[in-house]
Amino acid sequence: MKGKLALDGGNPVRREMLPYGRQTIESADVEAVRQALQDDLITTGPRVDAFEEAFAQSVGARHAVAVSSGTAALHCAVQALRLSPGDEVIVPSMTFAATANAALFVGARPLFADVDPETLLIDPASLDRLLGRRSKAVIAVDYAGQPCDYPALGELAGQRGVALLADACHAPGAQLDGRPVGSLAEMSCFSLHPVKHLTCGEGGMITTDDAGLAEDMRRFRNHGISLDHRARRRKGSWYYEISRLGYNYRLTDIQCALGLSQLSRLDSWVARRRAIAQAYDQALSGMEAVRPLKVRPGVEHAYHLYVVRLDLDRLRVGRTQVFQALRAEGIGVNVHYIPVHLHPFYRRELGTSEGLCPNAEAAYQDILTLPLFPAMAQADQSDVLTALQKVLHAYRR
Numbered sequence: 284m285k286g287k288l289a290l291d292g293g294n295p296v297r298r299e300m301l302p303y304g305r306q307t308i309e310s311a312d313v314e315a316v317r318q319a320l321q322d323d324l325i326t327t328g329p330r331v332d333a334f335e336e337a338f339a340q341s342v343g344a345r346h347a348v349a350v351s352s353g354t355a356a357l358h359c360a361v362q363a364l365r366l367s368p369g370d371e372v373i374v375p376s377m378t379f380a381a382t383a384n385a386a387l388f389v390g391a392r393p394l395f396a397d398v399d400p401e402t403l404l405i406d407p408a409s410l411d412r413l414l415g416r417r418s419k420a421v422i423a424v425d426y427a428g429q430p431c432d433y434p435a436l437g438e439l440a441g442q443r444g445v446a447l448l449a450d451a452c453h454a455p456g457a458q459l460d461g462r463p464v465g466s467l468a469e470m471s472c473f474s475l476h477p478v479k480h481l482t483c484g485e486g487g488m489i490t491t492d493d494a495g496l497a498e499d500m501r502r503f504r505n506h507g508i509s510l511d512h513r514a515r516r517r518k519g520s521w522y523y524e525i526s527r528l529g530y531n532y533r534l535t536d537i538q539c540a541l542g543l544s545q546l547s548r549l550d551s552w553v554a555r556r557r558a559i560a561q562a563y564d565q566a567l568s569g570m571e572a573v574r575p576l577k578v579r580p581g582v583e584h585a586y587h588l589y590v591v592r593l594d595l596d597r598l599r600v601g602r603t604q605v606f607q608a609l610r611a612e613g614i615g616v617n618v619h620y621i622p623v624h625l626h627p628f629y630r631r632e633l634g635t636s637e638g639l640c641p642n643a644e645a646a647y648q649d650i651l652t653l654p655l656f657p658a659m660a661q662a663d664q665s666d667v668l669t670a671l672q673k674v675l676h677a678y679r680r
């Protein structure tokens with residue numbers, strides 16, 4: 284176990300790279316897609332409604348709107364707020380760039396909130412400091428699959444008349460105090476990318492209890508057309524109306540067939556993710572120089588990611604070296620995320636720089652994402668732990 288590191292020419296723990304995440308496609312999925320391909324309507328057909336209904340039900344929301352990606356979902360949700368140029372949308376910096384871009388798509392300005400160092404979730408105190416006259420919305424990110432502190436965020440947002448949205452791309456199947464993610468904010472956005480819990484190849488979903496918002500987003504995903512072709516057919520009419528600017532963000536019936544089939548296994552996949560995470564927790568409690576993120580009380584975690592923090596005081600090298608050594612051992616670790624405000628684009632366009640979000644910036648120096656996906660075998664997880672021990676031992680101070 285303690286042999287020479289693969290990075291230094293030793294034998295790697297495994298030959299084939301274990302990815303940090305990957306989709307699970309079963310024969311039922313293939314069959315569902317095959318059937319969809321043989322139907323008359325391969326887009327905007329019955330499978331879209333069926334998938335939306337099943338998804339809404341699974342997260343305890345009244346409505347779900349299927350779109351072509353998680354990014355499109357965020358765009359749909361933010362545009363439904365009808366912001367004006369100069370309005371501000373507060374997002375955590377520890378997220379994927381699409382969260383912030385959703386504000387930019389509609390001409391609003393993203394402001395970057397800092398995160399709690401223990402959980403890397405948006406810190407309500409940081410949000411409180413940023414809320415001002417031009418604030419119109421906050422997009423909370425359920426980082427790694429852990430729901431944010433929605434009661435605290437909702438109270439702040441409510442006091443200021445600001446909309447509370449959820450970027451729940453990491454968290455289908457998660458719960459807070461017994462309430463599912465997808466029902467905790469005004470609108471919640473999900474991604475159906477292969478690395479996420481459920482996949483359509485590409486895809487996204489927005490859930491809401493508000494029928495007006497759902498209708499608005501359905502128009503926006505379809506060129507701003509006020510009646511879709513099914514409604515037109517019911518009317519027996521050639522007529523349609525473009526009432527506003529829209530996009531083509533539709534999800535096909537082929538994709539919805541896959542999504543619907545996948546959705547039936549969400550619960551068992553989340554259970555499997557939790558079991559893998561629990562085994563990591565246990566193994567890590569006996570290791571030096573590495574610890575998992577904290578899970579808040581009342582949280583049922585969905586574990587899109589299993590993120591650890593390295594104790595760099597106990598190591599002779601930085602995170603980058605540990606990352607490279609683990610990759611050389613065949614372990615596909617990753618880093619989620621580079622704080623958004625540090626990317627060149629946001630520095631240039633928004634004038635952001637180091638020091639804006641100290642907790643996110645400090646975390647970025649020492650976080651690592653370990654492989655975690657439902658189809659991962661026990662032997663795969665043992666390889667991760669073996670490699671982690673080997674690398675941390677070699678680099679201990």
Ligand SMILES: *Cc1c(COP(=O)(O)O)cnc(C)c1O
Nearest residue numbers: 352353354379381452474475476
């Ligand atoms: C994946 C992801 C997105 C974007 O989803 P796509 O389907 O890739 O467009 C947005 N926000 C977060 C937090 C994500 O993880």
